[in-house]
Amino acid sequence: MHMGYELQQNQKLTQKLSHKMVQAINVLQMTTEALDHYMMEAYVNNPVLDIQHKDHLPDWDRYSLHNKTKAYIKDDNNWDDKKDDRKIASVKAHTAVEDLLIQWHAKELHKDMEYIGERLIAHINNKGYLDIEPDEFSEQYQVSVNKLKETIEKVQELEPAGIGSFNLSQRLLIQLRRHHWSTPILEKLVVDYLDELGHKKWHLVCKKLGITMEQLKACMTIIQKLNPIIHVEDNPVETLYIKPQVKIVTIHGQLKVEYIEDHTLTLFIPSYYQGLLTDSQIDDATKTYLKHHMDNAAWLFRNIEERKQNIIKIASCILEKQMDFIKYGEVYMRRMTQKEVADALDLSISTVSRIVNGKYMETPRGMYEMKYFFSSGIEGNQDELSAIAVKSKISELIEEEDKRRPLSDEKIKSCLKKWDIHISRRTVAKYRMSLGLLNASNRKEL
Structure with missing residues (x-):
């Protein structure tokens, strides 16, 4: 067999997206917050872009290309006045464990019991249960059984009711006593018969406890008021603020789509740079440099405007199709697919998908993600x-x-x-x- 090297030419058709096309796709799918961040990055990286805040427009035309950053800092005269506000805004919320420790230290206990309680709280898992056996804890921390029992009872006095219990029965028992709802029958039910109640073996429970179905029903009504689930998270819950891109408003008795201009900043090209392009004293290399960045800025503006217009168009389609839902509720929701909207607006399905994902519409019935309105039909x-x-x-x-x-x-x-x-x-x-x-x-x- 003869083996050797051979040079061949093959033609292959491939598709590559330009940087501008990639930017257009990315801008389409950005939320308002993501777009604000992207615009800020563009401002930092593109020397011909300047920035207009909602409440402040510096006169950038007074400054040259080289002192733009200096001018921005110079114009922000209120920076020192904002320091206190920023500190207040950055105060960390208490975690659930920190909240338990605050409650514990407020009890003003003896140092020994305070320390044991701190160790016990450290052993409360994310479901609110103590995840260490008393014998194991007693041996590990050299604590007497009686002292440990007394401290556990104190820990179980903390809020929420039932925290620090060892199992569900004990949690419900603590809550019954905390609310003063406890009776011998109720305590018996939560301690010994939770499994039977869960499997709806009501007649068996009545027979074993010697009570009627009416008595059991009355007890079940109370038990159902108790809280079987407690979550103990390591970190404070972050509040997510949703900003709608469009809202449905009533104008002259008709529902209309209104685009919400909610950007914290607006980009623009100062006339100063346009003037440089026609200045005979500026060399060609500088003009080429400026023209390149101005073209990039113009393309970004076009993409942002196209995003806005597509959001308005798709929201208008949603309003037209789902008018009865917006007026009367979910039972009037109609079948609507992204392909239908894409065909109606002469857009690609991928464009529609990118627009509706993560964008919100404020309606008289509440806030909805735009993709919520698309559903298969019956x-x-x-x-x-x-x-x-x-x-x-x-x-x-x-x-x-x-x-x-x-x-x-x-x-x-x-x-x-x-x-x-x-x-x-x-x-x-x-x-x-x-x-x-x-x-x-x-x-x-x-």
Whole structure:
């Protein structure tokens, strides 16, 4: 066999996106906050761009290219006045564990008990339970059994009620006593019969405790008021503030789309740089440099404007299609796909997808992510209802059912036919589970 080297030419067709096209795609999918950040980066990296804040417009035309940063710092006369506000805004919120320690130290206990309590709080897991056995703790920290028992009881006095318990039964027992709801029967139920209650073995529980179904029902009403779940997070919860891109407003009795100009800054090119391009004293290399950056800035402005116009167009399509939903609620949500909107506006589906993802619309019914309005449909004799509308109907049926005789999925299927909604029992079950609703047997109440 002969082996050697050979040189061949092959033609291959590939597609590469230019930097400008990549920027156009990225800008389309940015939220307002992300776009503000991107614009700030552009301002820093592009020497011909200047920045206009909502409440302050410096006269950049007075300054040359080389002292732009100096001028910006010089114009910010109120920087020192803002220091206190920034400090206040950066105060760290207490974590759940820190809050427990604050409560503990407020008790003004003996130093020994204070230390033991601190160690116990350190052993409370994220579900609010003590995750160390008393014997193990006693041996590890050289604490007497009686002292430990007394300290655990003190820790269990902290808020929320039930914190520091060893199991669910003890948590519910603490809450019963804290609220002064405790009775011998109730204590017996939460300590010895939680499993039977969870499996709805009501007749067995009544027989063992020698009580009637009515008495058990009264006890269950109280137990259902207790809080079985406690979360102890390591970090404070961050509040997420959603800024809508558009809102639905009423103008002369008609619902209209209004774009929200909510940027904290606006970019612009000062006329100073335009003048440099026609200045005969400026060399060609400098003009080429300025022209390049001005073209980049103009392309960015175009992409930002295109993003705005596409958001308005898609929001207008949503309003037209989902007018009844906005006026009357979820049961009037209609089937709507991104392809339909793309075809109507002569856009690509990927463009529509990028626009609606992470962008919010403020409506008279509340705040919704724009992609929420896109849903698969259910064919009916009158119109195509969206899956959201059908789920809303199922939720409504279950909410209004007789809890002693809850509706089966088959019965729900039959009820939906009254609204001209024809779906299978399996689809009813799928939608019910997606709503987090239990089946009929598990929804049954006393």
